[in-house]
Amino acid sequence: MVVDGRTLTCTDVELVADHKVTVRVSPDAAHRAEAAWRLVTDLSAEREIYGRTTGVGANRDLTVDEDAGPEHGRRLLRSHAGGTGDLVPARTLRAMLLIRLNQLAAGGSGAHPRLLDTLAQALNTGSVPRIHRTGAIGTGDLTALAETALALSGEVPWLAGGVAPVSLDTSDALAFMSSNAATLAEAVLASLELDRLLRASHVVAALSYVVLGGSAEAYATAVHEARPHPGQVRCAAEMRRLLGMTGEPRPGRRIQDPYGLRAFPQVQGPALDALAYLWEVLGVEINSATENPMVSLSARNVFHHAHFHTAYVAVALDRARATIHHVAELSATRLGDLVEPSFTDLPAFLAVGPPGSSGVMILEYVAHDALAALRQAALPVTLGTAVVSRGVEDHASFATQAARQAVAVGVAYRQVLACELVAAVRALRMRPADLMDLPVRLGFEIADAVLDPGLADRALSGDLAVAGGLLGRLSSV
Structure with a gap:
């Protein structure tokens, strides 16, 4: 390079x-x-x-x-x-x-x-x-x-x-x-991780859509042309691709789906847009002469300035973390739908075994624990400031803290998505004909090949670890 x-x-x-x-x-x-x-x-x-x-x-x-x-x-x-x-x-x-x-x-x-x-x-x-x-x-x-x-x-x-x-x-x-090279390094690596997770979330949401018998109307081209935010349009198009949607939308099991499916483009879209903006900011920062004082060869001079201040980075990171929190909330709501018989026509908690079997009941607790951690990491850092060096340096962006929190958001979001993926794959194993020849089937096959096939009550920690590790592969399905 x-x-x-x-x-x-x-x-x-x-x-x-x-x-x-x-x-x-x-x-x-x-x-x-x-x-x-x-x-x-x-x-x-x-x-x-x-x-x-x-x-x-x-x-x-x-x-x-x-x-x-x-x-x-x-x-x-x-x-x-x-x-x-x-x-x-x-x-x-x-x-x-x-x-x-x-x-x-x-x-x-x-x-x-x-x-x-x-x-x-x-x-x-x-x-x-x-x-x-x-x-x-x-x-x-x-x-x-x-x-x-x-x-x-x-x-x-x-x-x-x-x-x-x-x-x-x-x-x-x-x-x-x-x-700010250390802060930028952490921000760049965190942004790439969040990008992978957002791309994988299309696949995970599509698998849940199949289980839940979702309505294609929510992703229809005409719907999103009526309010064409770039990220929203991109998300709806990706869902149509994964679910093999062409022509007129097919009816689903319900006239309207829960928000986890129906509002997915409207919630995922802002996260995609926020990440795109974050990349623009980081692209400028990592290719700029930000030193103070700055030597200008064209002006044959040295200038004192404030390029060391990273408000752009801090604000972009705050926005990205906040939008991803909303996307993670939808994943948790879809998980709740997956364990509800009235949505899936499957046993409660996707349980198999004697009456009272728990199936994947515990995954909701795990997901909401991770979601709580994500919520804390998504809180804005740009609401605070600092006055240091005897009052001369009287404002701070806290972009460093925003980058650290972005790493924490990525960890927690991966855990939430892993919970949904484990439940969706389990449900599809219980009713495999639902996938038919949909493009998203590849995502199921990747997960099905490595996740424990047992449906009896057992510890799911290993499943979650494997599912979390699969998200990078699913991001390119």
């Missing part, structure tokens, strides 16, 4: 995070980085530049002694490497290193170009720094990137692997730290 500072995608980030490709820096990007480094070095001799000739934060008005040399930069990194809590997983760290490399390749940091080569080497050798998770509020991942810089310079050990130490002088310290 060629890193050029301009064309990185979320999918690219995941490929590198999963160690599936190697990277190299494009010659043009290396040239831009060197030109920016030379320009800011010259300008630093002529004017004050934040973090290079001055302190940072509330110390912005304090001038650094000219003879301080590299020691100012080292002090800056050491003092900011104050993260705490759990360590960031290696997969997220590889994503972070790639995003930071791509941002530096955009040519706005003024950091020494040797940093680009060293980051590429770290990625290609599987080396990851030891980074603590807690320490950012959406205005720059200062602790995470300070810890990364200390590993690059050889001052602290790597979590895995390692590269030859690279010298970081005064001009490199803030230039390297001035980024």
